[in-house]
Amino acid sequence: MNTQKNESWYDKSIEQIERRFQTERGRGLTSQQIPKIRREAGANNVYETPQGTALAFRRLIPTDLASLILLFAVILAALFDIPIAANTLIGILIVNYAAAVFTFIKAQKVLCGMTEYSLPTAKVMRDGKLTLMDMRGLVPGDVIFLSAGDIVPADCRIFAADGLYINEGMVTGIQSSILKDANFAHFSPGLPMERQFNMAFATSIVTAGNGRAIVTATGKETAAVRLGKAKTLLTHENLKILTTLKKYCSVWSLSMLAMVFIITVASLILRPENGIFHVFLTGVSLAAAAMSELYTAFGYIIVGCGIFGAMKRRHDVNVGALIKNAEKLEELKKLSVLIIPKDGIITRAHSVADKIYASRRLYDAADIDRVDKLRSTVLSGVISTGIYGMGLAALSASSRKITAEEQALIELAESLGLYNSAIDTAHPIIEHMPAGGPSKFETTLTMDSDRQYMGIHRGDAPSILDSCEYYIENGRICRMTTDDRLEFMGVAESLMKSSYRVLAVASGVTGYNNLQRIGAIQSDLTFEGFIAIREPLQPGIAQIVSRCKAAGVRVIMTTDKYSESDKYLAMSIGLIENERGILSDYKFDSLKEDLLRANLPLYHMYTGLSPAKLAKIVTLMRADGERVGLLAGGMNGALLLKKANVGFAASVTISPKAKKGGIDIRSRQTPAYSRIAGGSSFDSEALKFISDVVISEADDKGSGGFSAVVSALEYSRTIYKNLLRMVRYLTTTQLMRIFLIIGALILGITALTPMQIVVSGLVLDLGAILASAFAKPPYNSLILRDDAEEQLERPFFLFARSMLFALFGALCILAIGPILALSGHPLDGPSLSAVSFFAMMACQLITFASLAAEQSLFKPGMRMSVSYLLLTLAVAAFAALSLVFPEFGAIFDIVPIGVPGFIGIASAAVLTLAVNEIYKLVSKRAKK
Template sequence: MSKEIQQWFTQSVPETLNKLSLDSDNGLSEAEALKRKELFGPNALKAKTKKPVYKVFLSQLKDWLIYILFAAVIITIFMGEYIDSGIIMLVILLNAAIGTYQEVKAGKAIEALLKMSSPKALVKRNGQTKEIDSAELVPGDLIILDAGRIIPADLRLLETVNLQIEESSLTGEAVPVLKNAAATFTDPNLPIADRENMAFMSTVVTAGRGSGIVVETGMNTEVGKIADLLDNDFQMKTPLEKKLSDLGKTLGKIAVGICIVIFGISWFQGRDPAEMFLISVSLAVASIPEGLAAIVAVVLSIGVTAMSKKNAIIRKLPAVETLGSVNIICSDKTGTFTLNKMTVTELYTADGLVLLDLLKKNTVSDSHRKLSEGMILCSDATLENDEATGDPTEIALLILGDQIGLDRTGLIKKNERIAENPFESSRKMMSVLIKSGNEVTVYTKGALDNLLKRVTKVYDKDEIRNITPEDIKNFRHAARKMSDNALRTLALAYKSAEVSTPRDQMEKDLVLIGLVGMIDPAREEVKPAVKLAKQAGIKTVMITGDHKNTALAIAKNLEVADNMDQVLTGPELDELSDEELQQKVGNYRVFARVSPQHKVKIVQAFQANGNVVSMTGDGVNDGPSLQIADIGVAMGITGTDVAKNAADMILTDDNFTTIVVAIEQGRNIFNNIKKSVLFLLTCNLGEVLAMFIPLSLGWPAPLMATQLLWINLLTDSLPAIALGMDAGDSDVMKDKPRKFNDNFFSNGAGIQVFLGGLLIGAITIFAFWYGFYEMGYSPFDKNIPEEVLKNSRTLTFLVLVFAQLFYSFGLRNSKKPFYQFNILGNKFLNSTLLLGIFLQLILLFIPVLRTAFKLHIPDAKGWIVALSLGIIPFIVLEISKIFTLKKN
């Protein structure tokens, strides 16, 4: 093969097969596919160059606060304070290193999520059909297409059966194009919109089915040719991050204003301008929570990565913020409440009803065999080596053939499909024209009532006879009994035909063979999940296309609904106005026989009543309901690519329980972010008060610039990150959903920040005063000895560090006192505490560092005072929780 440019739409199917050296029956071999991948490269648009780590590091230094610190470094060097300049420089570099780590970690998590949610392609290789990542495709691959799939590369179509593709991403035309594989064109400049024998990367199959050969991949596709016009940067900044960024800027302006005031006051008080400049700059850096947005990004990325391991892929990060507010889960029945593994349990023919569990292979009648053979031939599903593709109902029918001892492989090889009348919802039937040797047969499967309108005979004990009213009565009775037992029914009929039988004549004068009853068993884990959701104030609603009896049977079993009054069908919904539906929607727990269009109305009705709604979907037509829902959830196994791209979250196991787990995880992620934010703001407020009030009173500065920067690095950023990595509260699902418009300061949290900051500031000021008092001095005195000032600042330094470290433990749970949860359960926070204490000891006991930070070693009394004062904010916080708990 070569990379020469081809106008594939001008070439016939045989010419295309020949040029690509493709066997249309078996597809490429894996060895050939690997060889072609080396030649053509991966099937992906050229990614933007990843930013090197050193550039990420340098970007952390592009901040006006950092520029001021650099200025402080230069000033201290000119002043001869080389130790101070070195410490400030070290703090700058450490801050940049932490920021780099956060950005790289968040980026890797995002890349992993993007990879997990990338489109898949159904490809035939080595004669077997399987699903692979679209990036693995090469020219010559044989692709199977069905409704809902995103076209994974540019294809020359081989087969089209009512195949319609929406190509608006390329042509701007929203109306789907009907494709024709047999067409060829001579005009080499034919517009893309007119190339009916081609399918293009990133377009969407909206109806029908077909197959095609990959002719162009990656940057050689039509989308690839305009890739330079696309912005492929993945923007992950959420509304939450934007709010926090704005909050940080506002607080920063306030803090800088306070620092200017401090510098002004100090100037008029006659203090050393150089020293006060450094202190003011350091206080500005320490008081501005510039790490808020970065910490939130890390917590979000860690959280969504953990969620992906629990089968919930978050495609859009704002969904994490919304999850905690969900109070209505609207879920499909199939696959989410059930296993999505349809199982045939009953067969009915003119011979009578047979339970499959009791049917032995040696007792299978001709009617049973003929019924199963017809169901297999009238199917688009595949089942090879326990790997299945297609509709779960059709897969169950293939398994039925295996259970009764049919040779499916041999049957399919002996029978060739030469025409078909595809399934349509208006007919509720599908027919195929099958040739086996010289015999031609039509097989039709579908709803019993629709088939009964087209049958004139019945197959009875290897004989064909005229159907009687009694036969019709018996078949209908069997179908009704199966439906009452929550079984889905499917009937099969057939007739002898000619090769030239037109499509409109295929479904006339049929012979009825039989009826199968199948069920999709409920998942055992769903019932406890529904109960947990109810406990969390979340209402579960089942939405299904099944009959109301079938839906109610499953809903009752899972305790979603109690009686028929809680069931509304699609036709009944159509009779209600939007206002009536809005008034009554809260009375229903099951919506049966609904179409995807009904889902939009249901979601809007719930939302109109102030609910936050999660909606699941898997089909092409589910896109609108997934987009309009507060949380759109797509099925990862059975879901179409259209549904996945419209959704906020993808379930990789199609399990309802995963939705509840995701809501629980979402609540904990939000709570973790809230803990980090409240901790930072409380500590920053305490630092500002601890500096502002003494300086306003004319006292010496309680802390040096280097000490302030050390605290900002050690006891602000690290515990905040550790709080964000908390495992979460196991009882979070006992709380009611968070109100959608709640922020971090709702429900008394703002008051807590103010009081906590006030308390930390007060005890720090007290510690500074006490340092003078125990040595017989007052901070108002003139000519204070250097050792007295060192003593006071050492005590102040230790109290502020201990207060913040201990306070972080109390914030692990906003409601429970420490004795009601494992206070040491967060290993990251434990490590932060130990590291903080260890580093404080290093500063004090290593002479060079002790001199650099202008500290001295406290005596036993000093240590007791520092620890006693430092633990006060934690104790006060815990006491307030106990009183709040008693009130409630």
């Protein structure tokens, strides 16, 4: 039933559309209908995903020339019965490249999929159940819900709209927002899209209001796709570091081929008895073990694994940082300033009413035995929200979303058994007016038990107390003196110093039956009490701020308006020491630009600044050389994201586990049709789409929020460190093998056989790279020196360092045989080869561990990554199997080595470790 092609829908009634798509406005499609419709209509792919990127790189993986030559040589050896373990070598080559290809493809999918994760979500009704799902799962006939901040996920016919404004500039070219009208009727054909007021088109942005609609076209049948207006998702192909790595790879590859040629010629001259095939096989094994042609592929694996690790998937959503624009990694790791909002990022989105001050006493909210003492204050608080009775019904049909403050008041009343139908009976809502404009407070006009009109007001403590002439104490109304006012204000300040947000509630009888004379209604009030709301901090937030300071990253908190509680909160987590660290809207206006620019480093809390003023600050910071990361919210946030070096947005990104089925919105209390749930992150789909990094809101487990912002920095720096470690490690271990072979030629011994060279390189080195790619950032990753690009662009210095460590390691291994012989424990050829092989692997593990840890391995509290420990266990298990089962060991040219051999291996390992530790110590002192 593909009815979406070549039809207009603005001229159809909703009843006609319901019949055409066999859907219902109130319930949507049924789950039984979806598969058939999806087969006919296809996926809702509105935004073009770059194709062929992963396929192009897959073809590059098996082009390592040395490995192909080695494979050819092994096959020849098998055909002509030359005595080598041909099957094992072929197996190792196949497994090595299968693992490399598999991991590389996975990494490519991760990188290509990052932007797909940030695709707009859709709030859709199916089987009468409201769910949040990936927009690509929509089909014609779906009933969807639209609200401010959404990107319209498909072409749709609107059947309900409340102040719904949509910017269709992406499709029509008209940049102003258009008011939509569900009752619009026009029956003539050929109406321009910009005049189809009952339609919404895919890729458009909802700028205000909310609405409901039936999807009429998806995927390639949407207007945006047909007109070529849908933008292509970001790619990851222009990472500068990978371009540098590719150049380094080419130089290293040529160096390896030259080195192998020299070793082959030298072997033929110095040890002709080994035979030309054995010499050739040794040289080619060395070249293959270097994996020099695969450095770029390994780089993609490290980048992909790092970005994937930053997401931190949990159940149906990602709770970490979605670095969807991989090309911003270079900027991300260099950020020196983070500008973030308080709500939902530093504090958790869910606020809790914790204490109530009534009749000169402070009560805990959990003290239900005192409910009679708290009743008046708590009821006044919930009445002031206007969210009950007819107010609750009005909210369901409006674009207003309940705030965290209102939710806390409602939950408090519920916990005390006061939020029920009796409120509406005793205090019916006449009218409600939010704070702002002529209204100083949140005000609800109601009627008391004597049928008098009464205003119930809620606001900050100073403002409410200034408007009060009376107060209630134990049911009696008393006149408020100056001492009383000071006492009440002292209680409020004490609560605010404990990081509570203090809400004051007051009431007043009025002769007015509406709120047109709001000024008169909000004077001569009776103070009811305080409700102290705790905005729970994200766990560990103070430690995270401290780590940022230690790393030289300035953290700046923004709030919509100034409050004492926010000041004390900023002080409690170490952002500011006093009010001098706050930049208010008034202070911003009073400072000349030059003075503002000079004083910006002093301010770590911005209050009440408009997006335009924040944008000016970001511009000044960047002009002074700062690299700014900014998390924006609201529809005006797009400007700020473009001004910053890296733009963050807080929103929901659905994990693969939930992509098909979606998330049950009502069970998660997300803001949809009812609009009675918190969680601003669902309100910023447009920002999510244009941002560079998407994070989730802070939760009680310490995920999301500011932790996710800092996690993005940590992973970006760790990715670059891992790229540098990869190059250092591979060059060091390969040079160590080369020096071993050269030394063995000079000494007339066999240090490593071709099989052992291949295992050392293609197996252990690949394992080390994968272990590095999957390792999590260390605790001190923020303060690690950021010099990966600089060092990779100076290959000679990097090569020289690796050469020194490799030469020392090779000399330690080569010295084992002569030293044991002098001590009366000579080793025969096979035993010496086995000892050298085990010593080589031990040195590889030590080199990897030393490079992975910036500090001494013996520093108290030093922890190695799980991936490194697994790699070490795998090597130990391999060694044990080789020695316990001689038949298995013989495959790899391993024979029993005895106690002297183990002593030699341990000695070489200890010396290698000592040299690495000494180097770290000297480097640390040199930096000081």
